[in-house]
Amino acid sequence: MKYFFILLLLSIHLLADIKTERFASFSLNNGDLQIENGHYLEAIDSFRSAYETSNSNEIKAKAILREANLFSLYLDDKFIAIDLYRKILKNYSNVSSMEYAIYSLGMLYKDIGKRKKAIATFERYNNYYKNGKFSNQIEFMLRRLLKTKILKPKKSPLVVTKSIKIPTVRVLLSNKKHFTLSSKSGIQLDNKIHKTIQVKYINGKISINNKRYFKLNLKSKAPIYVASKNKRYRGDMTITTYKNKLALINTIAMNDYLYGVVTSESFDKWDIEALKAQAIASRTYAYYQSKVRENWIYDIKDNTHDQVYNGINGETHKSIKAVDETLGQILLANDKITYSQYTASSGWYSASSKEIFDVNISYLRAHKDRFSKEMPNGKWKVKIPISDFEKRLNKMGFNFNGIYALEPIKIGESGRVLEINVKAQNGEKTLRTYSTVRRAAKLKDILFAVKRVGNSFVFNGGGFGHGVGYSQWGGQKMAKDGYKYDEILKFYYANAILKELW
Incomplete structure (x- = not known):
């Protein structure tokens, strides 16, 4: 009997681990889908959810790798990407993602003009993978780099320097x-x-x-x-x-x-x-x-x-x-095309990209928004039975049994709940609100206060979307109040300037 209970406990823990890894894999796939849909900041949130949830070094490394690729290819921040690739090399050397990470790191060093670091990284690749997937490309790159004394940094595709024809x-x-x-x-x-x-x-x-x-x-x-x-x-x-x-x-x-x-x-x-x-x-x-x-x-x-x-x-x-x-x-910031995020409504407070997605984009700042507050979706209320909420979380891959409370533990500058502690009879777990609780409770935004009423959770919130960037309903209210389009955009995209390109 004693061994039966030990085996039972081991089975329960194993099942919980399997469900957790299932959610982590789901988050990776969801991040890939978000990239395909152009939602780069939302993709970062999904990759970080996978990293924080998983106990598998393989999945953690994949999450970092995909985030690094995203910064390199779509958000034009090669220095963040370099730090992420190096993190894989330092902490996850025995995973399949390492080969791609070394190759990508070398290519980035080449792109930013760091010749010696590019050569060292490519040589490191050859030491690890003598007949690897990228061996031919690296052999070609090394020949060129060894002949070239100075590398010119690769120009960002987002830099605008002159007028163009209608694209x-x-x-x-x-x-x-x-x-x-x-x-x-x-x-x-x-x-x-x-x-x-x-x-x-x-x-x-x-x-x-x-x-x-x-x-x-x-x-x-x-x-x-x-x-x-x-x-x-x-x-x-x-x-x-x-x-x-x-x-x-x-x-x-x-x-x-x-x-x-x-x-x-x-x-x-x-x-x-x-x-x-x-x-x-x-x-x-x-x-x-x-x-x-x-x-x-x-x-x-x-x-x-x-x-x-x-x-x-x-x-x-x-x-x-x-x-x-x-x-x-179009909108420019530092002579680059802006990633002009917009949302249906920011509620009563616009969010920054830093607080929601932990990505510091200078023109996507948090600030009060009295215009959106007065419009549709400025305020809302959602009531959900706890049993339904628990089923939806478990369908994502969690293993909650008997959820009884939600405790916000990280709140951003705009008042949005970034992380929330889910308490259940079989334990508690801290989750990223945007990628989990928001979906499970079918909330319009994560700008809310939550309380338990009987056997339900009641969310009193505002906003519709992620709350970052231009608020469409807020813009309409500003227009009704007599503001011009350039004033509306300046309110929602700090430091961005308008430039006529064609």
């Missing part, structure tokens, strides 16, 4: 196995004009009328209608294969793209100054993504994962006016 943007409209396209003027394909084209994915290739293609670029004088979207689009269409499906990509001039975005992301009935602020935030966001995703098959998605684009169907007189009257204007 195009590649919008991913669909990722399915088949779709139908049509146009009143016809679509040009194989030197013929087709009123309707039915496209299918067959054996890894594009198929039209039993003819196979690897990639297609389609043009039409009139807008192209996409049946599955029930929408019409200006510009050209590219069809390629992506994730074992077809990718339909609309290549369109930035101005035409924004016509279909502004009153899809905001409301047409809103004041024109608020719509102008939205136009600039959306233009800056799309331009930023086009720079950091140059090696992707698309720049931006057409839905809420990036920003909503409804093609010609989303255009209104006011959206066109807002885009045309702010033509070519």
Whole structure:
């Protein structure tokens, strides 16, 4: 009997560990999805949740590696990325991620002009991995570095130094196995004009009328209608294969793209100054993504994962006016394109990127926001049965039994609950609020106070989204109060300046 209870306890602990690692793996995958959707700061939160939750060195190293890659590729902060890669080399030398970390570290040293450190890191790679995945690339790099005395730092893709022509943007409209396209003027394909084209994915290739293609670029004088979207689009269409499906990509001039975005992301009935602020935030966001995703098959998605684009169907007189009257204007900080985060509402206090995601971005600061407070989602109340809340957390991979209290233990400058202690009969655990409690309780934001009422938790909060950057409802209130679009943007993006690029 004694051994039975010992085995039972060991089994319970093993089950708890398995569930914990399941959540950590889920967080890693969720972080990857957030990157794909352009939510880089949210991805950092997911990777850090994985790191803090897991007991596995393999998963911890993967979490650090993915965060380092994110800073290097999408947030243009190579020095943070270097520190993270070095952390893997120092603390997790016996994991699979180390090979990629050494290679990436060497490449970053090369990019910032640190020749000697790049050579030393590549030689270290050769000592560890004589026939590694990157051996050929490193051999080539070493030959070049040993011949070159001085390295010029690689220029950031986000630095803007002069005016440019109106850019195009590649919008991913669909990722399915088949779709139908049509146009009143016809679509040009194989030197013929087709009123309707039915496209299918067959054996890894594009198929039209039993003819196979690897990639297609389609043009039409009139807008192209996409049946599955029930929408019409200006510009050209590219069809390629992506994730074992077809990718339909609309290549369109930035101005035409924004016509279909502004009153899809905001409301047409809103004041024109608020719509102008939205136009600039959306233009800056799309331009930023086009720079950091140059090696992707698309720049931006057409839905809420990036920003909503409804093609010609989303255009209104006011959206066109807002885009045309702010033509070519984007937000810059230190001569770089800003990552113009925006949120539906910041409640009564805008959050900083530092407090929510632990990433210090100078123009994303915390400050009081009386404008959002008075608008929809400025305040809200959510009541959830404790049993439902516990089930949702456990479905994520936790092992709570008999949750009875929630205790906020880390609160940011804006008042948002960053970490919360979940107390249960079988123990307690501190969780990142944004990636766990927010989802489990289906909260609009993490700006809240919580209390237990009977067998339920009651959250009294405000805001809708992450609370970082431009508040759309707050911007509308400012416009109604007589503020101009540049004043609205200055209120929400501290230290950022407007510059007309085209």
